[in-house]
Amino acid sequence: MCGISGLIDLRKETSHARLSETGQAMAQAMWHRGPDMGEVWADANAGIAMAFRRLAIIDLSPLGAQPMRSSDGRYVMTYNGEIYNYRDLAKDLARRSYKFRGASDSEVILELFARDGIAATLPRMVGMFAIALWDTQTRKLVLVRDRLGIKPLYFGRQGNHVYWASELKAMRATSTFEPKLSPIALDGYLKGNVVPAPACIYQDLEMLSPGHYAEIDTAGEISRHCYWSMAQFANQPIATLSEEEVIDQTESLIADAVKLRMVADVPLGALLSGGVDSSTVVALMQQAADRPIKTFTIGFGASDYDEAHHAAAVARHLGTDHTSLDLSPQDALDLIPNLPDWYDEPFADSSALPTYLVSKLARDQVTVALSGDGGDEVFFGYNRHKALGQIERRVSAVPAPMRRMGAAALAAPGPAIWDTLAQFMPESKRPRMLGTKVQKLSRALAAGTPDARYLDLVTHWPEDLTGLNIPGQLPDGPVLDPSARAAYADTLGYLPNDILTKVDRASMAVSLEARVPLLDHRLVEFAWTLPTELKIRNGISKWPLRQVLYRHVPQTLVDRPKSGFAIPLGDWLRGPLRDWAETLLSQDRLKSRGWIDPAPVRQAWKDHLNGRGARAEALWGICMLEAWAERWMGKP
Known part of the structure; x- marks a missing residue:
């Protein structure tokens, strides 16, 4: 596991020394990802610097160091992750008379890329990976992310520079990148408490989608290709x-x-x-x-x-x-x-x-x-996978007014009452956060379609806090039953x-x-x-x-009710975190920041303190947004 980063000056006006210095700064920003060593490869004629921080796992010797150059000298690679079947892949290279310099998985995949190409090699790789591969002849950069998105890789073009990195702090370590908030990414974050890829919280950047690779040419034009699809x-x-x-x-x-x-x-x-x-x-x-x-x-x-x-x-x-x-x-x-x-x-x-x-x-x-x-x-395995199938089977034929009445009846007691009732259940059968789950179930019952029910279950702020009015939607894909569609x-x-x-x-x-x-x-x-x-x-x-x-x-x-790796967030927000949250959720602060409408947030906070709403996760999302903004964008 490591950290990779780099940039290209499309005008090729940056000196080798400056490219190396910038690469070092990008790598140092991710020191924690690779404390064992860090190196930079730069080519001023091409305007590129490739940086790397190493956490040595396979082949701890310097022969496994990166950036790594192919034996023919054409390709330079940095790579974060592990290829678990690299020994089998190495046997293929050995049959082709390749003489190994070291014993790392990095060398194996680099040489396969050089011989067989990206498209032919990726389907053979079993592992997790984020890869940057530079072709010194065509001066084309290829960025690759593993099939399920285990390893991160941000990239994008801003002005005359192309950037990529395992973490965004590497871009911010350069003197040329200008962080500008993406309103679309912000809106997506408020719905799900995470920024939904391929969006990035900064304009001009994106997260490379799982199962994809991107090619960036000498003009900075980006093309994206899918090599593995869940669909x-x-x-x-x-x-x-x-x-x-x-x-x-x-x-x-x-x-x-x-x-x-x-x-x-x-x-x-x-x-x-x-x-x-x-x-x-x-x-x-x-x-x-x-x-x-x-x-x-x-x-x-x-x-x-x-x-x-x-x-x-x-x-x-x-x-x-x-x-x-x-x-x-x-x-x-x-x-x-x-x-x-x-x-x-x-x-x-x-x-x-x-x-x-x-x-x-x-x-x-x-x-x-x-x-x-x-x-x-x-x-x-999620509760919603089972619940959505059950709802569809049991209540889809029930008229909408009756569904809404049932939903209202479930919601009426409030989460605090449901949590109290849960204490009377045997521990082995007691669901954690029953109040929150009942609130979610009540909203799902009121929704009209399976897709709408899923979106309701996973959306923290159905209110339009940003004014963009962007509707939530499920990813395109095959027609599936409600449980499979949710999964x-x-x-x-x-x-x-x-x-x-x-x-x-x-x-x-x-x-x-x-x-x-x-x-x-x-x-x-x-x-x-x-x-x-x-x-x-x-x-x-x-x-x-x-x-x-x-x-x-x-x-x-x-065998016991599913719980997840949770903390008592609702209690903490009412107790030891109350003053901290009150500062971040204050009317004046949110209004001064100008990103979201404070009114629904303040009402949700008031309801939470009074035990009337199950909005702890939603409120935590606003707290984390404000904490992030103060750290990276300055005080309002």
């Missing part, structure tokens, strides 16, 4: 396999994905929450290992949000070398001022705080950690924009490489051949994944 696999014929064959194939694919991701020349472990996804990954890691693997969990004491005891039970059963750390809420609260620095753009998934803390805990002992992220998108949208949007962004920035902030075996593209492609009724079976989500896990861990240790 292709979401629309393929349904597999005709027995249940046992489905479970066997699912386990085989996950086991291979896990085994490939255990290759490293540095200490390796896993992040374990005790849920289905991370427990499955850890179980298959331990099966493949010849010694107890290191696992890590954090907890928040006696809080209802603490899952550390579940993780410890799974770890004991599997025999891992487990480390668990109990933290106080103050440990998480103390990190809030750092969030704008870690994320560069406004980012309001509050689970970024525990994700950072568990990454920091792991980094004390390992350099690489596997996680269970992606299982919910691949195997339809498809989550895989293309929520997964890369929120989950993977969170994991990348939180882990990289402490120089930890996070690997996600459940997003191996071969597993993703196979999962989309399975019918929805096999993924959500008799009301149980992620059925194939659960059956794999039950082969290794007793069902009683992992």
Whole structure:
């Protein structure tokens, strides 16, 4: 895992010394992504500088250093990520009599690019990656991002300069880039609490879409190409396999994905929450290992949000070398001022705080950690995947007025009452944040179509705060049932924009490489051949994944209501964060900034303090927007 960046002066007026200096500044801004070394390659005749920060994982010697030049001298490459099947790819090069200089995956893919080209090589690569490849002959730059969007890559042209980087702070380290807010990106952020790719919070920049590469020519013209598409696999014929064959194939694919991701020349472990996804990954890691693997969990004491005891039970059963750390809420609260620095753009998934803390805990002992992220998108694990299918089956024929009456009845008590009622339920059956979930369900019932219901569930501010009146929409794709349609949208949007962004920035902030075996593209492609009724079976989500896990861990240790990696955000905003939030949400501040209409925000804040609204996540989004703006755009 590393950080890549660079720029091109299209007028070719920048000296070699100045290009190198700028490249160094861009790399230094991302020092945390690669503390082991940093280098810059520059060519004043072409006006280009390519910068790199290295976190050495494979081939720790200088022979794995970047920027790396191909053996024929034509191509220069920087690359962030890991190619897990590089040894098999290397055998192909060896059969063609290539003499290796080192033992890195970087050298393997660079030489394949040089010999076979980008289009022929990318389908052969199994891994996570963001790549910048410069052709010294044609003076064309190619930027590549992996299929699911695990690794980030921003790029764009502003004036006479082209920029690209793993993080936006690298662009801001140059003297030429001018940060200007994108109103469209801001509007998208307010809907989902994350900036929706390919938009970027700054005008003139974008996030390269997953499964795409971009070519930039000598005139700065950009062309974009798709080399892998979810739509292709979401629309393929349904597999005709027995249940046992489905479970066997699912386990085989996950086991291979896990085994490939255990290759490293540095200490390796896993992040374990005790849920289905991370427990499955850890179980298959331990099966493949010849010694107890290191696992890590954090907890928040006696809080209802603490899952550390579940993780410890799974770890004991599997025999891992487990480390668990109990933290106080103050440990998480103390990190809030750092969030704008870690994320560069406004980012309001509050689970970024525990994700950072568990990454920091792991980094004390390992350099690489596997996680269970992606299982919910691949195997339809979110509550909304199940709920949308149930709503469509049960209430689609109910007249709209009656649906709205039912929705109003659910919403009337308010989230605080629902949360109180939840305390009377057995812990094993008690859903976390019941009040928030009931509020979301009430809105979904009132919506008219499955797509409208999905958008309502994932939209934090349905109010038009920016005045742009941009309607939300699901990504284009095949016609699917409501559950599959929601999972498809989550895989293309929520997964890369929120989950993977969170994991990348939180882990990289402490120089930890996070690997996600459940997003191996071969597993993703196979999962989309399975019918929805096999993924959500008799009301149980992620059925194939659960059956794999039950082969290794007793069902009683992992079966409980889905909770996620959450914090008690609503309570914190009413308690220890109240003064901080009040400052960021003040009428005068929001009005002075001039980006959004303060009135709906102030009303939501008032309702939240009085326990009448389930808007904690939405309000957190405004707080994070203001905190980001103060850090990167100045006080209003």
